[in-house]
Amino acid sequence: MKIPSNIVTLIAGITLTLISLWYGQNHGLMPIAASAEAAEVDGLFNLMMTIATGLFLLVEGVIIYSVIKFRRKEGDTTDGPPIEGNVPLEIVWTAIPTVIVFILAIYSFEVYNTLGGLDPMASHDHLASHNHHEMVAMDEGNSQLIAMNGEKVALGLGQSPYLEESSPLNVNVNGIQYAWIFTYPDTGIVSGELHVPVDRPVQLNMSGGDVLHAFWLPEFRIKQDVIPGRESQLTFTPTKVGQYPVICAELCGAYHGGMKTTLTVHSAEDYQQWLQDNTIAQTPNSEQLAVNSEQ
Ligand SMILES: [Cu+2]
The missing domain is CATH 2.60.40.420 (Cupredoxins -  blue copper proteins)
Structure with a gap:
């Protein structure tokens, strides 16, 4: 009995997804998490690990499959088929990384914001909304301090x-x-x-x-x-x-x-x-x- 190739592809895709999801949570690369904030960073890292595992298995899997499947037959001295390109394939392998980069950019910005990374900027907003106060930029040697009523804005x-x-x-x-x-x-x-x-x-x-x-x-x-x-x-x-x-x-x-x-x-x-x-x-x-x- 011959299994149709789209069924094989489906099963391979499901297996690859399950392995990636499991490894993304069980990579064991991080030291213990000892702060309330650690879970945020680990969530982002685990997602990146899941995606990286899936891509690694996909790319390496296709290489190993091709090396075996398309190996030169003994006595075969003919040229390979002349392949010039594949527009739908090229669109797909450009679109998928673009989407991944956008997801990671938005997610990592969210984590940074949750950890208070935008708080110093909030201080700047505070400054801007009180622009009737004097805002002074002082040069102290090679260091710069921004001060409002003597208050420093921290990074x-x-x-x-x-x-x-x-x-x-x-x-x-x-x-x-x-x-x-x-x-x-x-x-x-x-x-x-x-x-x-x-x-x-x-x-x-x-x-x-x-x-x-x-x-x-x-x-x-x-x-x-x-x-x-x-x-x-x-x-x-x-x-x-x-x-x-x-x-x-x-x-x-x-x-x-x-x-x-x-x-x-x-x-x-x-x-x-x-x-x-x-x-x-x-x-x-x-x-x-x-x-x-x-x-
Ligand atoms: Cu040092």
């Missing part, structure tokens, strides 16, 4: 919708060759490692002390340039207690590869303990002062 991932519910933990981040320095404005703690409580939004206010750096949290799926003389922001909500790498992702000099530290996500109680331990440790002579004042 980067600003207020994400996840932040609207509770007040974020603010941490100032300074990137220098070759370390990250974290300052907690509420308590005055200065640390070389970042410590945050789980499930509370964090807002990093970042600036560079010397050259360009980039603050990257792979497990949180976020990365932001850190620029001298200009503030940038990064917001996220940690969802899993643990220790995660903080990596500089901008070639910043000879020891760039060593510009790493850790982000520790604590339970709420552990974080309070860490705050307490470090507040005492970093207040110089506080006990001595207390003793002195009793005398």
Whole structure:
């Protein structure tokens, strides 16, 4: 019995689609997702992986099929058929990638917006709608600050919708060759490692002390340039207690590869303990002062 070729094509198409859909969700290429924002980025990545798997199987499948099916028969020294082109086929293989690119462009813009990427632009709209206020563009050496009533407009991932519910933990981040320095404005703690409580939004206010750096949290799926003389922001909500790498992702000099530290996500109680331990440790002579004042 001979199976009609359109049935074979249909079955091959369904199989290819099912394999692509499965692999798009089970590629295992990403580290664990430890922030509320990670699911957005992973959704986009998984879609791209699904499409890439389908295209890979289609192209490689056709090549392998052709190599076997159209192999030269023994003793056959005739020329191959003269094929000049196939207009419908060429239209199809141009139209499909165009549609894919449009879908990915719209989807990735949506993800960027959801993570608060357009928030700094919203600040610009805010500026524009208050144009009776003075907007000043200042040149400070080679760095530019845009200011309105002394207020800087930050770059980067600003207020994400996840932040609207509770007040974020603010941490100032300074990137220098070759370390990250974290300052907690509420308590005055200065640390070389970042410590945050789980499930509370964090807002990093970042600036560079010397050259360009980039603050990257792979497990949180976020990365932001850190620029001298200009503030940038990064917001996220940690969802899993643990220790995660903080990596500089901008070639910043000879020891760039060593510009790493850790982000520790604590339970709420552990974080309070860490705050307490470090507040005492970093207040110089506080006990001595207390003793002195009793005398
Ligand atoms: Cu670096």
